[in-house]
Every structure is written in structure tokens, then in C-alpha cells.
Amino acid sequence: MRIDNRERAEVLTEALPYIKNYSGKILLVKYGGSAMRDEELKRAVMGDLVLLALIGVKVVLVHGGGPEITEMLAKLGKKTEFVDGLRVTDKETADVVQMVLAGKVNKDLVNLVQSLGGKAVGLSGADGGLIRAKQLDPRLGYVGEIESLDVTPVTDMLDAGYIPVISTIGCDAEGNVYNINADTAAARIAGMLKAESFINMTDTAGLLEDEKDESSLISKIYVSEAQRMINQGQLSGGMIPKVSCCIEAIRRGVKKVFIIDGRVPHSILIETLTDEGMGTMFVSGESI
Numbered sequence: 001m002r003i004d005n006r007e008r009a010e011v012l013t014e015a016l017p018y019i020k021n022y023s024g025k026i027l028l029v030k031y032g033g034s035a036m037r038d039e040e041l042k043r044a045v046m047g048d049l050v051l052l053a054l055i056g057v058k059v060v061l062v063h064g065g066g067p068e069i070t071e072m073l074a075k076l077g078k079k080t081e082f083v084d085g086l087r088v089t090d091k092e093t094a095d096v097v098q099m100v101l102a103g104k105v106n107k108d109l110v111n112l113v114q115s116l117g118g119k120a121v122g123l124s125g126a127d128g129g130l131i132r133a134k135q136l137d138p139r140l141g142y143v144g145e146i147e148s149l150d151v152t153p154v155t156d157m158l159d160a161g162y163i164p165v166i167s168t169i170g171c172d173a174e175g176n177v178y179n180i181n182a183d184t185a186a187a188r189i190a191g192m193l194k195a196e197s198f199i200n201m202t203d204t205a206g207l208l209e210d211e212k213d214e215s216s217l218i219s220k221i222y223v224s225e226a227q228r229m230i231n232q233g234q235l236s237g238g239m240i241p242k243v244s245c246c247i248e249a250i251r252r253g254v255k256k257v258f259i260i261d262g263r264v265p266h267s268i269l270i271e272t273l274t275d276e277g278m279g280t281m282f283v284s285g286e287s288i
Helices: 005-022 040-056 066-075 092-113 150-158 182-193 223-231 239-251 267-273
Strands: 025-029 058-065 120-125 131-135 144-149 163-167 169-171 176-180 197-202 220-222 256-261 280-283
Touching: 005 267, 025 040, 025 182, 040 058, 040 092, 040 163, 040 267, 058 092, 058 150, 058 182, 066 092, 092 120, 092 163, 092 176, 120 150, 131 176, 144 182, 150 163, 150 182, 176 280, 182 197, 182 239, 197 239, 197 267, 220 223, 223 239, 223 280, 239 256, 239 280, 256 267
Parallel strands: 025 058, 025 197, 058 163, 120 163, 131 169, 197 256, 220 280
Antiparallel strands: 131 144, 169 176, 256 280
């Protein structure tokens, strides 16, 4: 569909107050799912981030890479095992996680951002002591939970005009590498940065009343109600950690938190720069 110049002007006019609101502020995007596997969608997402950076938004990208890790392990003849949705990670698997996340996936995203006219720097949780971790559960091996964060490497890159692209591995004092859940890390980093907004991209329309019916989208939810949905078993699978991390981000001071559909082209721009918006917005407080 083609639009004429008048319609273009209307789009820009609608976006202007949102541009003013976000200019100079931090927007953290957690990126994963099918939007990361589809090359056309990936290019659209990175293009959106470059555009936001060019209009003055301080963009931070935190990415996953679970399917790529699984593929590499299969090539190496290693079986993937999950416990409570978390990958069992022995020492060899931890090495593969570091290689795939901090190496291939991270650098592919950095290169794509730069090919689209942006400036990006790849970081891992091991760089500059960004993510200090400890073992989460002996059954899981080198799966970590975050002990502390030092976001200085991130703020330094933002101040220098770069988009930090972060892979979520962490290290302990002995130099052991841990696989960190990307949703968890993204929420914690957004809180430490006092981000204006945290956007979690998923493979669904957002938070649904009925997980099998995308027309049951909840466009706005209070964190207290979201927590009740978890406690009452209304959510399942990967949506539980995503919603938990959105609650965590709000409680850590992030002003705007969203789950949006990464399968929709330009979903980030629709959410941040239009009246319409999309997905689910989490807000602090109790429902009335």
C-alpha cells in the first residue's frame, strides 16, 4: 500500500510527541523468538532500532539465541536437555553457549545494525564485569542467576553514541561462565539503567486471557493482576518468565514495560511512536 505526502505528514505529526518524549532517554529491547530467525524480520527490527537511535533515543538491545545454541549442540552431537524450561548446561555446553551468543549471534546483529547505518558495539555479560553470576541450581550445571550488575560498559557506549548489543552470559569470581536467562537479564539491566521503556518481543500478540485465542489480548494490566495470573496458573511455558520479568522491571523503576509481537514488522515503532500502540502494557499498582 502506497501513501501520499499528506498521509506521510500526518504520520510524522502523530509521531512527534512520542519522539520528544523518548529523545535522550533509554529504551531497552529484549529480542528473540521468530523475529530473530526470520531474516526479513530481523532486518526490519534492526532498522527500527537504528531509526530510533538517529532521532535521539538511547537504544539498548539484549538478545537471546536458544535455537542457535540447540543447533550448534546438535552439530556437535550433544543432546539438549531442559529442566523446568531451563537448559541443562555442562562445561562443554557452557563453552558452546559463549561461542554462539557472544560470538556468532551477537556479532551478526552488530554487523546488521552497522550495515543499516547505525553504530553498535557488542557486549557480553563477561565484559567489564557487566553480569556477575552464581550457580542457580546444581541440577542445571552452568546456568546462572545474577548476583550483581555493573552497567558502566553500557552507559559508556550509550554516551559515545553506540547501540550496545548485549549477550547474556555471566561470570563468577573464578571466571566460570554461566548461561543467564535473557528475559531475566534484560529486566534487571533495564532497572539498573532506569530505562524509560522496556520492550520484550515475543512470538504472541502479547499477554492473552486465553493462551489459545490471540483475540483475547490484554492491552493493559497492573502488575498485581499479572502476578495473580501467574499464582493462579493462568499462564504456562515461556510466558511465565516473560511476565515475571515485566513485573520485575516495573518494580525496579522502569516507567513503561511492554510485551509485543515480534512477528509483526515494525512492531517497535508502532508501540513507541504511534497513538495506536500494540501488545500488552504493564503498569504499576493495583487494578480498580
